[in-house]
Amino acid sequence: MIEVSGLTKTYRVPVRPPGLAGAFRSLFSREVKEVHAVSGLDFRIEAGERVGFLGPNGAGKTTTLKMLSGLLYPTAGTLKVGGFVPQERHPSFLQQITLVMGQKQQLLWDLPASESFELNRAMYGVERSEFRRTLDELVAMLRAEALLERPVRNLSLGERMKCELIAALVHRPSVLFLDEPTIGLDVEMQVQVRQFIADHNRASGATVLLTSHYMQDIAALTPRLLIIDEGKLRYDGALEALSRQVAPERRVVIRSVVPELLALGFEVQGGGMVATVPAGETNGLIQRTLALAPLVELGVEMPPLEEVIGRVFREGRPGGKR
C-alpha cells in the first residue's frame, strides 16, 4: 500500500544573525542553511497494517507524513501510496487518504461541526445516503451525538478531536495518516480516541500510519513500529521484538517493602521494591524471593516503553533492519 525508498527532504531555511543589526543585514543578504529533515528513508507498509511512527521532536515524522499525503515535494527518493505518486496530488489519490493533525484543525471554527462534515461530503463527492450512513456509524462509535450542532469554538479539545476524526473519515478513506491525534487530550479522552481508531481499523480494514508522543498510543494501537531519528530510520519491526532486543531485562516488582529482600538485589522504590534482572534469570529470582517472603504480592514487568525507545535513540541502531 505504501512504498518508500530513499525518501529525502531537505529544507532551506534562512539563518538570521541575532540582534537588530543582524536582522537588518539579513533584509538584504540572507544566509540559507540546509536542514535535512528526512534522509534516505526506506520502508513498505501493506494494506490494512497499523504502523506506529515514533521519534523525538524534529525527527522528521511529520515531514514524512506530509510527503506521504502529497503536501510536500520530496527532495529525492521515490514514494508510492496506493499506486499513486502522492505529490502529483491526483484527485483519485486524495480521495483514498485522510490526514488528521492533532495540532491543526480542519473544522470551520465558527460553525457547527455538521457544516464541516457537509462541506467535506461535497468535496469528496460522497452520495447523501452513503454519507448519512457513514456519519451515523462514526457518531455512534465516538458517542458524539450531542456535539454536532454546537459551534466548533464552543467544544472542548477532546470533543473537537472527535469531530475532527469524523470530518476526516466521512469519505471512507483506505489510508489514514494520523499525526499525534491524541495530543493534549486527557487520559479518558485518549483512551476513547485510541479505542475508536482500533475499532475503525478493524471495521474498515484501512491502513493506519500514526505518529504519537504517547507511548500508550503506540503500545495499544500499532503492532509494528518505525523509529526515526534525525531523519533516518533506526528501527522497523515489532514492538515486542524491540523490547527483547534493546532491553532484554525484566523488572520484578513487589508492592510492599521487605527488608530481607535487599540481599537479593531489590531496591526500595516508592512504597514497594524493584529488582531488574536479565530476562533468563527472572524465574530464579522469583523463586528465591518467594522463599524469603512467601506472602508478598509480586509482578514482572517489561521495562517501560519510554525507556526502550530512549535507548534506541541513545545507542543508534539496535540492529533492526534499516
Next chain:
Amino acid sequence: MSRELGAFRLEVVGALVRVSLLSAMQYRASFFAEFMVGALSAFGVAVPLLLVYARVPVIEGWNFDGALLVTGFFLLYNAFVAGLVEPNLGAVVDGVRTGELDYLLVRPVDAQLLISLRKVAPAAVWELVAGVAVVVVALARLGVPDWGTMALAAGLFVAGLAATYGLWLLVICTSFWFVRVDNLRFLLTAITDAGRWPVSVYGRGLRLLLTTLIPVALVSSFPAMALLGTLEEGHVATALGAAAGMLVLSRWVLRRALRNYASASS
C-alpha cells in the same frame, strides 16, 4: 485536463459559498459593522469624482457622464475584490505562514478553486449596489446603447475581472517563497486604485502599465469606452489577451508555488 475538470464540481462551489456565507453571518456586530464600512467605501469612490468635475467639465476627452461610467465599473470591480478576491487570497498568505493550507491541499478538489472561493464578504454588496446604480444613472444621462454594445461592455468587464484576478493570484503566490507579503497586497490595492479614473488621463507609460501588467484599466475604462463608442482598434484584443495571459500565467505560477509549499511544522 479531464482530471482538472473532474476536480471542479459545481456542488463544491455551492458548498463553499454556503459555508462562507454562514461564517460571515456568525457574528452580528461584525457583520453589520462591515456593512457600514462597505457603504462608506462606496461613497468614498464617488465623492472625489464629484469634486473634480465641479471644477473641470471635461478631462482628456472625458466628460462627467463618461467618467461616471468609469467610476461605476470601478465600484463593481471593487465589489469583486472586496467581496471575493481579497478575503480569499489574503487568507492564503496566512495559510502559508501557519500551515493552515494543509487541509485544503489534501482535498480531491482543484487547489485554485478552493483557495479562491473559501470566503465571501457580504458587505461588498454595497459596492455592487452602488456600482450598478452609478452605471445606470450614467447610462440614463447618456442614453441607453443597444444590446450588442452592452454585451461587449459586459464581456470586456468580465475579461478585466479575470485579468485582475490573475494579477492578485500572482502576487499572492509570492508568499509561498517570501511567506509574508501583506505589504505587497496593500501596494497592489494602492496601485489598482488608479483604475477609478479614465485611463487616458494618464501618460503613455502608465497607460500601457494599466492595460497590461496591472490591468485595472481593462475593468473600468474599457467597458465605459465600449458603452461610449470610443473603443479603439486593438482594445478588445488587448483585453482578451491580458485576461487569458494573466489566467494562464497565474495558474502556472500557483502550481510552481504549491511545489514550493513548505507547510509549517506542527
